[in-house]
Amino acid sequence: MSHKRTRPDWLKVRFSVNENFRDLSQIVRDNNLHTVCQEARCPNQSECWGKGTATLMILGDVCTRSCGFCAVKTGRPPLYDRLEPLRVGLAVQKMNLKHVVITSVNRDELPDQGAEVWAETIREIRRTTPGCSVEVLIPDFKGVWEPLKLVTDAHPDILAHNTETVPRLYRRVRPQAKYDRSLWVLEKSKAAGMTTKTGIMVGLGETYDEVVALMKDLAAVEVDIFTIGQYLQPTKRHLPVARFVHPDEFAE
Template sequence: MVTVLDTVQRSRLRHPEKAHRPDQEVAKKPDWIRVKAPTSKNYAETRSIVKDNKLVTVCEEAGCPNIGECWDKKHATFMIMGEICTRACAFCNVSTGRPLALDPLEPANVAKAVQQMGLTHVVITSVDRDDLADGGAQHFAEVIRAIRALTPLTTIEILTPDFLRKDGALEIVVAARPDVFNHNLETVPSNYLTVRPGARYFHSIRLLQRVKELDPSIFTKSGIMVGLGEERNEVLQLMDDLRSAEVDFMTIGQYLQPTKKHHPVKAFVTPDEFKSYETVALSKGFLVVASSPLTRSSHHAGEDFARLRLAREAQLKAFAATAA
């Protein structure tokens, strides 16, 4: 087995102050979710572009297990508005605290990095910015427009916070017309009090539904982690809730505990169980489903966007044939 660099190790390298004591080890991972350490030339080049443009990526901040694979392909998910989040979700390894002021040069720097990396599809996410009047909605819009101006053929996927209690924020982001609007539910509603205490499950469902009401042409997407103590029937109900909001794309991945102080892993879900979830989700009407232990919101995002477009075209053709 090749030496692996797991989530905790990456966290120690990026944030040594977060390193936990040796006696606080997290649950041992099964072989099916182990990954190779990132060592390729392309990985190093991607890291250099990110650093040179003074950008933050969720790949590093959240300790994503797919960083080696994605950065080798020169894919990265940019995390805008800083690296300090105003919330403290029990599953997340991003630092919590009082964020710094927004960087007015960030939209241009993100666009420049997209151009330098030659991205045909880019994913933009952010920390929660409850300190801002619009939750950072205008900044999202400025980043989208900067990318459009510099690389107009690049398709843009955003992964946003919930903009809770930020009236008008969603409308600002949708008006900038991203190609994919992603907002993750993260887990089933019974876990929200302990896993995602600052959020509201049905507010998130309504947010996704509202995107479709404002602009039906935008693809919507949401994801969850499993292994947090959820029951199978709760996951199936969550699928129905997403479909009631006309969400097009669902992702399901294994939760990995970053450190001992985070929510513990209650179960490692097997690849067969992930496949079963995928089969059920497709039967419920999602255009695309990504379900595997290593699935993450932006993993293979470009390829998945191509699948989304093809699935929508097939759906429209089938509808036209039925109507005729």
């Protein structure tokens, strides 16, 4: 891998701690929860937590997959905690959130890939905090409909599944995933009545034309919300940044 590139000024942020940050940190610790902000070493953690926003990560903190961009631990996960949905619901209530985002590690070793825990978590949030909208960022469930249906039947307000990158780069960026499978998740979720969302990272070596082609694929499966963000290398062990995309390009 090449040496780590120096981040341009527009990507540099100051890490700060305020009361919201401290309160949210305490609630996460008290309820023995994980956040993707911490596990994936997100550079925006202080900004989001300072505003009282966090993405909670369920089904533990060990993933069965090893994506080249992600800092979440890879390995054989321990048994999952059946009380986790209850703790998530109580934490959301304590945070007094109007909108919550839930994601998870991949649990490919489980018969339902963790789908029942997903559904229970959504239901617990509805029970404890009825006015809170729920956005879920789900795995691909190996392209099996039954686990996906468990999640859609729990009626999250937004169902997200990230395509992450263009098809050509999948083998390097997401070796255990398939581009067509991700499109299938989005298509089936839309057909089930979900508001669908997906996102990709740029700066991994994709071309402009490849991004446009991907956007056309997403339009074909009627994705409602599409986001693009700059890839940032979390550690030296992860894929290097091919280039930093200037904000003017995002404006296009």
